[in-house]
Amino acid sequence: LKSGLSCSPFINNMLLLHTFYLSWLSKYPDSIILIGGDFNIALDNTIDRWPPKQQTSFSANLKNFMEKFNVVDIWREKFPDDKIFKWSNKIGSRQSRIDFWLISKCINKDNIAVNILATTLTDHRAIRISIQIYTPDNTPYKCAYWKLNNSLLKHEVVKTHINKLIIFYWNKANKEGSFCNNWELFKFEIGKFLRHYGSQISKLKKAEEEKVISKITSYYLKCPEEVSEEDTLSLIDNQNKLDALHKHKAEGAFIRSRKRWLEEGEQNSAYFFRLEKYRSKINSIWQLNINDIISNNPKEIATFCAKFYSNLYSSKYNKEISVSFLNIKNLQTIDVEDKNYCDSPFTVEEISKCINALKANKSPGTVLTGLT
Numbered sequence: 001l002k003s004g005l006s007c008s009p010f011i012n013n014m015l016l017l018h019t020f021y022l023s024w025l026s027k028y029p030d031s032i033i034l035i036g037g038d039f040n041i042a043l044d045n046t047i048d049r050w051p052p053k054q055q056t057s058f059s060a061n062l063k064n065f066m067e068k069f070n071v072v073d074i075w076r077e078k079f080p081d082d083k084i085f086k087w088s089n090k091i092g093s094r095q096s097r098i099d100f101w102l103i104s105k106c107i108n109k110d111n112i113a114v115n116i117l118a119t120t121l122t123d124h125r126a127i128r129i130s131i132q133i134y135t136p137d138n139t140p141y142k143c144a145y146w147k148l149n150n151s152l153l154k155h156e157v158v159k160t161h162i163n164k165l166i167i168f169y170w171n172k173a174n175k176e177g178s179f180c181n182n183w184e185l186f187k188f189e190i191g192k193f194l195r196h197y198g199s200q201i202s203k204l205k206k207a208e209e210e211k212v213i214s215k216i217t218s219y220y221l222k223c224p225e226e227v228s229e230e231d232t233l234s235l236i237d238n239q240n241k242l243d244a245l246h247k248h249k250a251e252g253a254f255i256r257s258r259k260r261w262l263e264e265g266e267q268n269s270a271y272f273f274r275l276e277k278y279r280s281k282i283n284s285i286w287q288l289n290i291n292d293i294i295s296n297n298p299k300e301i302a303t304f305c306a307k308f309y310s311n312l313y314s315s316k317y318n319k320e321i322s323v324s325f326l327n328i329k330n331l332q333t334i335d336v337e338d339k340n341y342c343d344s345p346f347t348v349e350e351i352s353k354c355i356n357a358l359k360a361n362k363s364p365g366t367v368l369t370g371l372t
Helices: 012-027 058-067 073-079 150-154 156-176 180-219 229-257 270-281 298-312 319-326 336-343 348-356
Strands: 002-006 035-038 071-072 099-104 114-117 126-131 289-290 291-295
Touching: 012 058, 058 291, 073 099, 073 114, 099 126, 099 319, 114 180, 150 156, 150 180, 156 180, 180 229, 289 298, 291 298
Parallel strands: 002 035
Antiparallel strands: 035 099, 071 099, 114 126, 289 291
């Protein structure tokens, strides 16, 4: 049984929540309870608020609620002496710990990992919990796919490398008289380079994000009395950097999710991350009928697919059949004018017309090249 709470509704609807949980527990008495959210209440105003305040009836009501349903504040259980806050104003003059994960006491706290994480576009920090219910036999399969980040095409390194590849394969194609094969090789080399280059950029940004989060975390580990004005300014600067990094990731998720709208200032970027993950899931093969046996083994599926398409596209050239076909009498052919037109190079006007016909946020495919 799990639920999420936000701010004053917990205070205003205490009786309703009591009734709700009692109803559930009467039906499912062995349920494990997880309640998480912003309660807008500090359990102990002397250690969970800065500056410290006097105790209130709200704190007592929350403690009674926890005792009644046999739940504990898991973060405080794991770190009984730590003084770390989950909310603060911009300058850090007021701080509090008013966000909790309340979980049933029956869960062994040694099987629970709790972390406080820096967040973006909010004045609250996140509490992440991980509960190990059982030990998995093996590492779960994680599907992955690559999609071009077209912002990479603005990088001078990418432009220079692509120009070199164009010159190399154009000269090679003219020398060999084989344009289709060299076009495929050209695309393969570009894809390989962009995957490697994009991976490097991604690792650098991830390292930068971890560095910023580390600085923010170190700020919150200090006692409020020890925080200087310089520390506060550094926090604001690092928080702005983290917000910018998160927005950049959200824009990428928005494009990959293929949604057609995004409002300026939209902060619900988790929606686009979930949608991107969903698209990845539905585009993956999770089960396949292999020789009348349903398989969900990812390695077996990948091996079978690779073998199937290798056989499908392998050359089956037979000289006798080809000669026999070409010697057919009255074989219909195109006239010389049409032949010359088909063999003529693409014009700038034709390419421009195809590009202008493409939809926004789409990769060029068969419409543009006719060769993929």
